Amino acid sequence: MAGDPHDMPFFDEDDAPRFDSARAPAPQSGPSGIAARAMAARQGHNNPPDYLKGLNPEQRQAVETTEGPVLVLAGAGTGKTRVLTTRIAHILSQGLAFPSQILAVTFTNKAAREMKQRVGILVGEAVEGMPWLGTFHSIGVKLLRRHAELAGLRSDFTILDTDDVIRLIKQLIQAEGLDDKRWAPRTFAQMIDGWKNKGLGPDEIPEGDARAFANGRGRELYRAYQDRLTTLNACDFGDLLLHPIRIFRQHHDVLAEYHRKFKYILVDEYQDTNTAQYMWLRLLAQRPKQPSSPRSRGEDAGRQMRGGANVSEASSRPSPGPADHPLPVNGERERNLVNICCVGDDDQSIYGWRGAEVDNILRFEKDFPGATVIRLERNYRSTAHILGAAAHLIAHNEGRLGKTLFTDRPDPEDPKVNVHAAWDSDEEARAVGETIEAYQRDRHKLNDMAILVRASFQMRSFEDRFIEIGLNYRVIGGPRFYERQEIRDAMAFFRVVAQGADDLAFERIVNVPKRGLGDATIRQIHDTARALRVPMLEAAGKLAESDELKPKPRAALREVAANFARWQSLLDTTPHTELAETILEESGYTDMWKNDRSADAPGRLENLKELIRSMEEYESLRAFLEHVALVMDAEQNEGLDAVSIMTLHSAKGLEFETVFLPGWEEGLFPHQRALDEGGRSGLEEERRLAYVGLTRAKKNLHLWFVSNRRIHGLWQSTIPSRFLDELPEAHVEVQEGGGSNYGGYGNPYGGGAFASGRGGFSAGRQNPYGASRFDSLGSPSGGFAGRGDQKGGAAGQERGQGGAFSNSYATPGWARAQQNRTEATSRNWGTRSGHQVERIGYGEVDSGYGAGRTSVKGRTIEGELVAKSVADQPSAFKVGDRVFHQKFGNGNISAIDGNKLTIDFDRAGQKKVLDGFVTAV
DNA sequence: CCCGTCATCATGGCT
């Protein structure tokens, strides 16, 4: 960090072109060789530069409107990232600013990486000069490291993750003499997080909130927590935003430096900003106002404090906010609008539950008067059917800015959105698997397909099924690399070495591996540290030299202290990867796992190796630790062709040719808890989530609902999601079969099978929204209002929300479904046709696998779950054997991995199947 | 300190 040339002086580029001389030719000398090169890419005055070619008029406007506040409402698949990156390229190549004068913030590291990469493609290495492109938090750290002392910290403060925070809070709660069962540390950590999301410090939280925890001692506890962080020279994630906000408010000179520095501000995913982020942006974006407009001052202050029970702080100071502070204004009539460009989509705001305020984007024009609002509605991703379905669904929300996506490439051949019904989640998984295989047979790549679920527990049935049929899949967003125990332990060792004062890390590993240091000893170290006002590591060293301890712990402690002293002495002389290895070896940590008999020990050792390997990219141990604190994700291996399984939340921003959306049932989607806690706005957020799901698909979209789902171990009958009823008939095709229905491909299980008398969806249950047209789907009569046999009799019962459809509450199908309910519950496979026998066969094999499936955990590889052989026994087959498979016919074995065979089928192509499914020919 | 037993509690998961 220290060597970073962008890090030191603030005003090193003050000669840079100003935005008010925007159209002036680039300075002779050019900002740098790199930027100059970027400029050289610019063409003559009349021809648009290359990078503008291929933009549609709206996109181009969004790129070229560089001055003043701009809100780009970018619908799904409208080229949002392209606009952002091109805009940066445009600013650079027009010489409007140096790379270091652009502040570009994203939410996730992934988004930041992508933006950096794509800007790099446009402007070359100039992107390397963009030190202020990053996440809110990474930029926050950068700011805070520079001004740490203004927040009572040293610049080498550590960043605590959630785990550290919870442990710390637990200590505090216990120190207060409170019961940590009644007052769960986790809950309080969440409360603090919530307050920090709103920009509230201990003195600013609402009285009610303060009282709600720990017998009314919430505020004290919060304050104690902050004090403790300061003592530890540490901060949590929220502080990475809050401290800079405080600093900006209290040190106008500092803020003014950044005002002068940042000529352009760009914000990605603006709809996801929380109040703290909003304040942070406002502070940076809002230039001092002319003293001549006192009224707008007041208004502005009000807005500044919005969200705000933090009036106390505001009123306790002479000036309500730095935005109003009469700073020198470069001697010119400075506009008070900065060149801020926020890009977002109110319809994709799905993070309200963690503090995002959709309101920020809805109020943009009020916050930034005179803002240009540009709508990107031309969608390059999805078919007209998908867009039509999504548009109709999202139109049920109120309080939108309003956008309608359209495509100018409608194709009559495009498939409609498919809605399928299944009996239960197993059948759903089976049928989705069938459909995937059908697509695969049609030469669709698994990489182009994704299953997007509402809740992660839904993943299980798909994983189970895909393992059974040997279908490759990967789970995105599973347990994260840096959150694993072994990684966190190793990191704790490193942290103590790099920063001896890191008590939380020290505590984590004093007794790892076990060396007989129990609670009592640790408490003693704690007390000594407190008494002497030194870090625990130091206290431990002192204690080991004293007679305070019994011989055993004393010796152990002495060794620990000596170890750390030795490692710390190596810090500057030994390459950090080597040192890391030494630490893990000498501490006995690797041995601990080597001696561990449990099944996951080898994997953990593997992870540790991976950890060391990943350190190589970083200059120093310290740089690496910082990276990990901020970037908790690790890359996934993309090489394998596999279906992606992930939650709807983690799918935002992605796209797939073919998308499966299972679990569209009331209670699951929309999720009951979202409804309970969020009421109407909760429902609207769920609907936006549905919208996000639909708009991930480029071409093929399959929605599923089941009539029975096991929730917390209990089978519950469910009713179709109201969202299904909010889809427009014109774009939807209902697949009555329940099994796979993929044009042209026979469903091996027989499409009609599902409908054979087992259609009793919610029949026995009152649907609070009135009956759904899907209620009777799957019944023998196939009664679906949207399929030509309109239920005229029910036409009068339009629903308030999804009222575009008649319901089928009184249909024969519904009645029959009701009748069949009991029978259906018994799950009578025997009624199935010949094809179903095959499935029974599967079932038998399934149970056969039950025993062998114990090592199922073994499929976790670097955060990626991969369908993998689960049996230890080698297959009875050998490569080259000719075999027969019920479904795929004859083929030759091309590879064997345990009992998983890769077979080149004569007709069906290459498949991976388990050996139980084939017979030798 | 280790390990078995019991109770609890189940969205989303970024930084």
Place this chain on the structure above:
DNA sequence: TGATGACGGG
């Protein structure tokens, strides 16, 4: 149902 965490006996 099943995973996780706290507790108490060995």
